[in-house]
Amino acid sequence: MDLTLKQVLIEPNQPIEHVTFMEAGYTSIAAVDGRSAIELGIIGREGMVGVPVVLYARTSPFNFFVQHDGRGLRMAASRLEVIIDERPSIHRVLLRYAQALSVQTSGTAFVNAEHTVETRLARWLLMCHDRLDGDDIEITHEFMSMMLGVRRSGVTTATHVLEGNGLIQAKRGVITILDRERLEEMADNAYGLPEAEYARLMAQGQ
Amino acid sequence: MPRYFLHLQYREGPDGLAVDEEGDEVTSPDALREHVEQTARDLMRGARLGAIPDWRTCTFEVTDEAGKLVLTLPFAEVADARL
Numbered sequence: 001m002d003l004t005l006k007q008v009l010i011e012p013n014q015p016i017e018h019v020t021f022m023e024a025g026y027t028s029i030a031a032v033d034g035r036s037a038i039e040l041g042i043i044g045r046e047g048m049v050g051v052p053v054v055l056y057a058r059t060s061p062f063n064f065f066v067q068h069d070g071r072g073l074r075m076a077a078s079r080l081e082v083i084i085d086e087r088p089s090i091h092r093v094l095l096r097y098a099q100a101l102s103v104q105t106s107g108t109a110f111v112n113a114e115h116t117v118e119t120r121l122a123r124w125l126l127m128c129h130d131r132l133d134g135d136d137i138e139i140t141h142e143f144m145s146m147m148l149g150v151r152r153s154g155v156t157t158a159t160h161v162l163e164g165n166g167l168i169q170a171k172r173g174v175i176t177i178l179d180r181e182r183l184e185e186m187a188d189n190a191y192g193l194p195e196a197e198y199a200r201l202m203a204q205g206q
Numbered sequence: 207m208p209r210y211f212l213h214l215q216y217r218e219g220p221d222g223l224a225v226d227e228e229g230d231e232v233t234s235p236d237a238l239r240e241h242v243e244q245t246a247r248d249l250m251r252g253a254r255l256g257a258i259p260d261w262r263t264c265t266f267e268v269t270d271e272a273g274k275l276v277l278t279l280p281f282a283e284v285a286d287a288r289l
Binding site: 156172 | 212214216221224225226227228230245248249252253254255256257258266
């Protein structure tokens with residue numbers, strides 16, 4: 001199925017009817033409070049939307065919505081529940097993904113406490129870049145402001161700093177990654193650990 | 207609602223101006239100053255930027271949709287008012 005910007009895949013505290021295996025684009029896990037939202041994690045083609053089902057939880061307190069247009073394969077949650085009961089080898093892989101996603105969201109907590117807006121922006125752009133083909137990331141500052149939990153001026157200034165260093169180019173509504181290597185240097189220890197843990201866990205096979 | 211653009215002068219010189227291309231909608235021109243002051247307070251309270259060791263050195267240059275400068279707000283004014 002096609003996934004379009006802002007499409008809600010899982011609503012907070014509502015029964016999860018479907019899980020979505022992402023093929024393109026990415027989905028945000030966000031804590032939503034009235035009009036504001038803060039991003040906790042990103043799910044792209046490396047993962048699935050609906051990890052609570054794998055853990056035998058049919059609801060989540062968080063909102064899962066499409067942050068970048070894409071595609072996904074949908075499966076009824078009830079069907080997945082049968083599959084994980086009957087096929088432990090599949091369940092094991094999905095449980096390891098659940099752990100990888102948990103490490104990623106813990107990483108978000110770490111950087112929010114520890115790092116500057118520039119570093120957090122660099123991490124976030126790298127995570128988006130990982131999940132897209134090409135170097136253009138379609139995003140407004142308004143949206144980044146929500147995702148990073150910082151007033152828009154803070155995001156605009158951080159973008160200006162990264163652009164001034166030649167790491168990205170920012171045009172209205174699009175950020176282009178110019179120098180990924182140096183962006184990773186800028187992100188420092190804010191980026192890389194969850195990605196390495198994902199690779200390690202997924203390499204374990206069934 | 208009128209839209210205003212909050213450009214942030216965070217370092218001296220033209221390279222130190224972060225240009226706001228998106229803007230904020232503000233209910234009325236009368237509400238503008240309060241909106242800009244609140245934004246400055248939120249930034250000082252919650253945004254940690256490597257490029258800005260001291261928010262009190264920053265200034266908002268606010269323009270309207272025609273590009274006319276309508277308000278200049280040094281963060282120091284807002285910071286001092288809190289003391």
